[in-house]
Amino acid sequence: MPAASRFAPMILSALLAAGLAGAQTPDNPLLKPSPLPLQYPQFDKLRDDDFAPALDRGMAEQLAEIQAIADNPAAPTFNNTIVAWEKSGRLLNRTTTLLFNLLGTDANPARQKLQTDYAAKLAAQRDAVLLNPKLFARIEVLYAARDKAAPNAEGKRLIERYRREMVRAGAQLNDEQKTRMKAINAELATLTASFNKAVLAEVNDSAVVVDSADELAGLTPAQIAAAADNAKKRGLEGKYAIALLNTTIQPFETDLQNRALRERLHKASIARGARGNAFDTRATLSRVVALREERAALLGYATPAAFVLEDETAKSADAVNAMLRQLAPAAVASAKQEAAELQKLIDSEQAAKGEPSFALQAWDWSYYADKLRSAKYGFDESQLKPYLEITSVLERGVFFAAQQLYGITFKRRTDLPVYRDDVWTYDVFDTNGKQLAIFIADMYARPSKRGGAWMNSYVSQNPLEGTQPVVANHLNIPKPAAGEPTLLTWDEVNTMFHEFGHALHYMFNKGRYPSLARVPRDFVEYPSQVNEVWADWPSVLANYAKHYQTGAPMPRELLDKVARAKRFNQGYMTVSYLSAAIVDQRLHQLPAGQAPSAEDIVGFEAKVLKEEGIDFGPVPPRYRLPYFSHIMGGYSAGYYAYIWSEVLDADTVEWLKAHGGLKRANGDALRNKLLSRGGSEDAMVLFRNLVGHGPDIKPLLERRGLVVQKP
Numbered sequence: 001m002p003a004a005s006r007f008a009p010m011i012l013s014a015l016l017a018a019g020l021a022g023a024q025t026p027d028n029p030l031l032k033p034s035p036l037p038l039q040y041p042q043f044d045k046l047r048d049d050d051f052a053p054a055l056d057r058g059m060a061e062q063l064a065e066i067q068a069i070a071d072n073p074a075a076p077t078f079n080n081t082i083v084a085w086e087k088s089g090r091l092l093n094r095t096t097t098l099l100f101n102l103l104g105t106d107a108n109p110a111r112q113k114l115q116t117d118y119a120a121k122l123a124a125q126r127d128a129v130l131l132n133p134k135l136f137a138r139i140e141v142l143y144a145a146r147d148k149a150a151p152n153a154e155g156k157r158l159i160e161r162y163r164r165e166m167v168r169a170g171a172q173l174n175d176e177q178k179t180r181m182k183a184i185n186a187e188l189a190t191l192t193a194s195f196n197k198a199v200l201a202e203v204n205d206s207a208v209v210v211d212s213a214d215e216l217a218g219l220t221p222a223q224i225a226a227a228a229d230n231a232k233k234r235g236l237e238g239k240y241a242i243a244l245l246n247t248t249i250q251p252f253e254t255d256l257q258n259r260a261l262r263e264r265l266h267k268a269s270i271a272r273g274a275r276g277n278a279f280d281t282r283a284t285l286s287r288v289v290a291l292r293e294e295r296a297a298l299l300g301y302a303t304p305a306a307f308v309l310e311d312e313t314a315k316s317a318d319a320v321n322a323m324l325r326q327l328a329p330a331a332v333a334s335a336k337q338e339a340a341e342l343q344k345l346i347d348s349e350q351a352a353k354g355e356p357s358f359a360l361q362a363w364d365w366s367y368y369a370d371k372l373r374s375a376k377y378g379f380d381e382s383q384l385k386p387y388l389e390i391t392s393v394l395e396r397g398v399f400f401a402a403q404q405l406y407g408i409t410f411k412r413r414t415d416l417p418v419y420r421d422d423v424w425t426y427d428v429f430d431t432n433g434k435q436l437a438i439f440i441a442d443m444y445a446r447p448s449k450r451g452g453a454w455m456n457s458y459v460s461q462n463p464l465e466g467t468q469p470v471v472a473n474h475l476n477i478p479k480p481a482a483g484e485p486t487l488l489t490w491d492e493v494n495t496m497f498h499e500f501g502h503a504l505h506y507m508f509n510k511g512r513y514p515s516l517a518r519v520p521r522d523f524v525e526y527p528s529q530v531n532e533v534w535a536d537w538p539s540v541l542a543n544y545a546k547h548y549q550t551g552a553p554m555p556r557e558l559l560d561k562v563a564r565a566k567r568f569n570q571g572y573m574t575v576s577y578l579s580a581a582i583v584d585q586r587l588h589q590l591p592a593g594q595a596p597s598a599e600d601i602v603g604f605e606a607k608v609l610k611e612e613g614i615d616f617g618p619v620p621p622r623y624r625l626p627y628f629s630h631i632m633g634g635y636s637a638g639y640y641a642y643i644w645s646e647v648l649d650a651d652t653v654e655w656l657k658a659h660g661g662l663k664r665a666n667g668d669a670l671r672n673k674l675l676s677r678g679g680s681e682d683a684m685v686l687f688r689n690l691v692g693h694g695p696d697i698k699p700l701l702e703r704r705g706l707v708v709q710k711p
């Protein structure tokens with residue numbers, strides 16, 4: 001996924017001029033742009049105490065800037081209104097970017113307290129700008145005359161975007177409605193912060209502890225050592241703790257031979273957020289949905305989904321439903337076929353052991369799927385891993401593909417400060433040898449990091465300020481015990497290519513105006529998914545997949561097996577994803593007053609899965625509602641975006657293959673027609689310009705081995 005902050009409103013302004021009194025801390029590194037290369041953050045000089053004064057001052061500064069624009073006696077012009085707005089709020093943007101990035105990657109109680117303390121203030125800040133009537137009046141003048149007022153097509157698009165953003169925030173509401181809108185936004189901001197905090201606390205609290213290493217049979221010695229280490233850190237010396245990730249399925253469900261422990265692990269995972277403890281998120285979620293319904297109704301939309309989707313390439317809930325419902329039956333049919341094969345394997349294994357068989361359960365799926373893949377295709381994950389060493393994958397795989405395609409180059413640097421010593425930094429150079437960006441690779445899981453994988457930026461490409469990107473990728477790769485190599489799963493390799501696709505999109509942006517860097521959410525996953533194609537591209541794979549001890553290349557036959565196994569388990573993967581996407585849609589397609597209560601959240605999910613014909617016990621949703629962080633942040637009514645983008649992705653991969661694959665000409669086309677364009681043009685126009693036709697779903701269906709029945 002991309003960074004939530006990428007979609008956060010670019011524009012925040014100040015509410016309170018108070019708070020300035022305590023802000024005179026001359027050594028606060030946040031108050032000035034960093035003197036480091038490309039304004040790379042001074043992580044070494046930054047103290048958590050520096051944030052509050054910088055936030056207060058940043059809010060006050062921007063409030064003054066926005067008020068000056070609104071009060072300008074001169075008639076509104078593009079420069080005195082739009083460009084001035086684009087340039088406002090530098091300190092606040094710098095500070096919130098840093099704070100929210102660190103909350104995602106390295107949260108601590110001080111930072112979490114800041115998040116809680118400032119959530120409502122920052123929401124109010126945004127409202128103070130977007131609901132400013134004098135500012136809106138100026139935007140309306142420019143909007144009415146936009147063909148003449150804008151200096152170029154991008155400028156016209158920017159006027160339209162600002163107006164749309166204000167209207168969608170409620171600029172056309174009456175005063176009473178605006179007051180209610182502000183109250184809703186403040187409450188939503190606070191609830192979102194507390195949901196995210198609870199999810200992180202709950203995932204740590206739900207670690208599964210076992211007494212003896214025997215129970216961990218199936219894990220490697222390094223994984224067992226890491227579990228022992230984990231337990232020690234929790235004050236449970238001599239025991240073993242399996243840390244959880246935020247997804248429903250836990251990686252160790254693939255490896256653990258002990259069925260009872262797999263079940264325990266799985267049940268601990270899916271119980272999260274609904275255990276009635278301090279980290280229970282159900283009441284928060286219920287309230288969030290109710291507030292979103294009320295906000296949508298205030299703005300004249302039937303449901304929260306209608307409000308969200310209008311601004312996406314999908315445009316309507318009907319379009320999204322049609323797409324999801326077209327795929328769901330085919331995916332379930334595939335998953336049921338896969339389940340039947342797994343059941344056969346279980347039956348025959350149990351018979352061979354002289355033990356009674358059992359029905360396949362959710363906690364058996366990964367374990368037997370791995371065995372089945374091994375039987376069918378002659379390999380399993382553990383054979384691949386020695387060839388997938390983390391730095392080799394990154395530098396000789398991900399970077400190598402980008403170099404071949406775009407001509408950009410990378411150089412590791414070790415002189416820049418980092419917030420954790422397992423974070424790496426690289427200079428990125430453009431084709432002309434000049435610096436393009438700094439790339440931060442933060443690959444390891446840690447208890448202070450939220451789940452999943454995402455891209456963030458610390459500094460953006462901004463011609464108005466002359467800044468260049470500082471961009472980061474964050475993954476959650478379990479850290480091996482000290483001295484052990486980090487060997488990746490195939491899934492992690494793909495994730496690394498995926499997230500770097502977001503980074504490329506961000507680094508290549510060439511727009512004149514920073515606000516136009518944003519693209520619709522259901523489009524943003526498209527370039528990142530396209531970048532995954534290079535993970536098993538033969539020349540790329542041959543370059544990075546080398547045995548970590550011997551340096552021997554991954555054997556040809558293993559490569560071929562990987563390629564042949566590509567569609568393996570796709571029914572499972574698709575159902576697990578689609579069920580979460582459908583639940584997200586249905587939850588946000590309820591009209592005002594229909595939000596499920598806290599007690600009904602879990603039941604609502606079950607009811608929806610049943611109604612949509614996607615309730616297949618052995619394949620639970622990738623995220624269950626109480627820990628579905630995506631829908632709390634930027635992906636509410638937006639989790640469908642991945643498969644929506646994948647239609648464009650699969651179609652584009654066909655185009656790439658037809659045009660010779662990994663070569664500079666294709667990279668130049670991708671960069672010039674898509675990656676450098678940000679949101680400066682309609683997203684679907686960019687797609688058409690690149691591949692020469694509108695989106696076609698067939699390549700996606702073929703890729704996933706799905707057959708869609710004719711209605």
Ligand SMILES: [Zn+2]
Pocket residue numbers: 001002498499502525528
């Ligand atoms: Zn993504």
